[in-house]
Amino acid sequence: MLPAEMRSVAAIVATWVLPGAGHWLLGHRVRGSVLLASIMGLWLLGLLVGGISVIDHLKPLDEEWRMGRDRPTRARSFWYYGQSLVAPSLVVHRFHMARQAPEQPLAPEEAIDEPRMVMPSFAHGYELGQLFTAIAGILNLLAMIDLLWRVPAGKGQAAPGSTTGGVRRRPLSSTSLPSADTVPEAAGTRDQRSQTTQAEAGQEHVSPKDDEVGPTSAPKPQEPPPTGEAQANEQRRREGEA
Amino acid sequence: MIDASVQLAGVTSPILLWIPFMEPAGIPFSYLVLLLPLVLAVSYAYKAIKIEHVDGLAREGLVLSGQILFFMALAAAALWMMTDLW
Incomplete structure (x- = not known):
């Protein structure tokens, strides 16, 4: 069985190769x-609308580019x-580069033997194809x-009373991440945790400072930090004393 | 030596010989229709990550899609009023 860090890294790589695989x-x-x-539906729709020419590492400058000229000048x-956040885009890009129009026009007898070239897309089709494939990549990110926060199913979800849905409490860190098996479950979902006060979360609350503490540090007993209401009461009490 | 444009026109196919993914699809309908799959994909990908239990995923994805479309339509109407009516 792989350790938690390796599992996360493997899952992330798998997601990059095929979205959802992680x-x-x-x-x-x-x-x-x-x-x-x-x-993948969005990515494929983008390719269908714009053709594979929408995946290009260089942006089109003008009509000269479409004729295969001035390629080095393109930004x-x-x-x-x-787009490259979905790994199949790299394969499509390689294929696109191999099937672009040649730098120099071919003689008619050569053009007959030339494999079918990719037809560049224009206007709305190009823009929508580029947009869809790029958004698919960002969603994949x-x-x-x-996946950095998600523990394997059966660990985070199986605990009776657990409501985290397999979500790890702290991000992957090479120095401070304990095994997924040892991470206690937080007091709610990520939605709830973001709204939950520190007092409600109690000792299980993870602040950014907690991530700086190494796994060898002895756990310190913590008092529930004051809530906003408790702070207001404390402030009123101090004002009264003053 | 032939011109490059003539060569491109020669090797690319007419619409009847359209090959999916190799060539751009000529979409006969309004491009705004493509907003629907975009919104659905974004909604479901977001909800698949966000929600705790996947039981309500289908319903929550649809609700979020509806909300996005509604507020986009609202923003479009407001912008149209600002530009055309004022």
């Missing part, structure tokens, strides 16, 4: 299937960074980030 590997199969359908495309 969640599937961790046992969250419904989530993985939904992510696969939504992200890098910002969209490609988003969201899924990869989610």
Whole structure:
């Protein structure tokens, strides 16, 4: 069995290769299937609308580019960074580069033997294809980030009374992340945790400062920190004393 | 030596020989229709990550899609009023 860090890294790589695969590997199969359908569906729709020419690491400058000229002068495309967050985009990009129009026009007899070239897309089709594939990549980044917090199914979810839905309490850290098996479950979902006061979370609350503490540090007994209301009462009491 | 544009026109196919993914699809309907799959994909991907139990995933994804579409329509109406009516 891989340690928690390796599992997370493997799941993230799997998600990059195929969206949803990381969640599937961790046992969250419904989530993985939904992510696969939504992200890959969007990515494929973008390719269908704009053709594979929408995945290009260089942005089109003008009509000269479409004829295969002045390629070195083109600027890098910002969209490609988003598109590359889904690994199949890199394969499509390689294929696109191999099937672009040649730098120099071919003689008619050579053009007959030339493999079918990719037809560049224009206007709305190009823009929508680029947008859809880039958004699919950004959604995949969201899924990869989610894997940093998610423990395998059966560990976070199986605990009776647990409401975390397999969500780890602290992000992956090379120095301070304990095993997923040893991480106690937090006092609610991430939604709830973001709204939960520190007092409600009690000793299980994880602040950014807690991540700086190494796993060898002795756990310090903590008092429940005051809530906003408690702080207001304390302030009123001090004002009264003054 | 032929011109590059002539060469491109020669090797690319007419619409009847359209090959999916290799060539852009000529969409006969309004491009706004493509907003629907975009919103659905974003909603379901977000909800798949966000919600705690996947039991209500289908309903919550639809609700979020409806909310996004509603507020986009609201924003579009407001912008239209600002630009055309004022």
